[in-house]
Amino acid sequence: EEQVLIIREKLAELYESEHEWSKAAQMLSGIDLDSGMRVIDDTFRLSKCVQIARLYLEDDDAVNAEAFINKASFLVSNTEQEALSLQYKVCYARILDLKRKFLEAALRYYDISQIEKWQIGEEEINEEALEQALAAAVTCTILAAAGPQRSRVLATLYKDERCSKLKIYPILQKVYLERILRKPEIDAFAEELKPHQKALLPDNFTVLDRAMIEHNLLSASKLYTNISFEELGTLLGIAPQKAEKIASRMICEDRMRGSIDQVEAVIHFEDDTVEMQQWDQQIFGLCQALNEILDGMAKKGL
């Protein structure tokens, strides 16, 4: 077995040098890590699992990568090797990303971006790598389906000073402030995405389409009491029928409040507060404004 191991590692190296990532991974996965014949320590086992997963991820093969990362998950908690543990985290985040579990991926990326050490084992952590992880966190959060947890992560990222230096910051700001994103902005954002983040979904929308249209729909619901599907289609840059279809699904899934008048082809956004509560809020806002003026006057000694 020792000789087989050496041969497999050598071959894997060759494959790697020729960027044959999957073949290299398959070559290494042939090593029997659970053999009873030889004593194999957990660190070696862990390093092999992580290495194989990384190779599969080079070819965006989330399924195979996940199998080895799952194996590694039993070993990672008791390793002392920080570098290995970091590689494991990065692999896990990327697998979630590839599997379009964007919100979970975002949380992992964000966690990685907060590493404060500059040297882990032999590996030097450079600022650019952390920035990449942070940008990946922002991208995945924007692509995730709207909901309370996504809003919380958006708020965390928006208030994180490091994000203001990212190229993607303007989009993050608009998404956080629930502002409508225009087509040029969406196209610029799309250029930064990886292929799997632009993949076509069964309903012929891409991941990006759906995220952006749903975001814009929610933003429109903050601006309009009601709007015709024709105008909504223009606003969203899609056909009115498509707009109606997405709106109806969001309302059914209780991710947006509203009702659709198909005869008039109009959607009524219902504010989640009844009229009287809206009145209360307005009066509350008025009192606050009055207080601010009084504070301002006091400050100026008037």
Place this chain on the structure above:
Amino acid sequence: DNSLLRQVSSLLRRLPAIESEKFQDNFL
């Protein structure tokens, strides 16, 4: 103080808080 005057001017226009028919019914 111009700034305060502008704020007061804005404040005074916040009433009535809501003018929609639906609200009038509710309020009555």
Place this chain on the structure above:
Amino acid sequence: MDIEQKQAEHIDYFVKQASALKGSALSSLVVEATSHPSLFAFSEILSVPNFLELEGTEHSIFLDLLRLFAHETWSEYKHIANRLPKLVPDQVLKLKQLSVLTLAETSKVLPYDTLMQELDVTNVRELEDFLINDCMYVGIVRGKLDQLRRCFEVQFAAGRDLRPGQMGGLIQTLATWLSTSEDLLVSVQEKIKWADSMNEIVKKHKKENEERVEDVKKTLS
């Protein structure tokens, strides 16, 4: 941060600039100030002596222009455009934003037709894009667009510089608020007293009832 806080530092900047410039040099400052994306008030700048000195000189049109931006609207500019400098696009945008604030002074529900006429806009999409991008997202107004009723319902509108003579109205409204609030408080006080007295009456009545029940019980026993 509301619009007043945002523009305070810009006002300071332009006031300082105006204090250091004279005569025709002020013209470029006027263009810069009236084009600035975060500045919607000009009274402080207008009260700089260097500006006031422009009165009656060949450069007075810049003083007139600044006053226009402080108090007037886009349609008023069109009426006297031949006597004023030509505006750059940013100035036109600014004047239209200020026009919305002026309209919001008189009504909380602004019909699309009125807005389109005032702002020289030909279709609903263009009007709504302007209200969304250049008004609501800038923070000078907050409200809801209603396509069925074709109107913009204003919840909040930033204050513009007061026009000469507007102070009286302001004070009058405040006085009305004050008296209405005092009346309201008095009536609330009365209602509280009334509720207390009713409460007392009910308690007394209840007590009497209980005593009567007791009496009847005793009699029966």
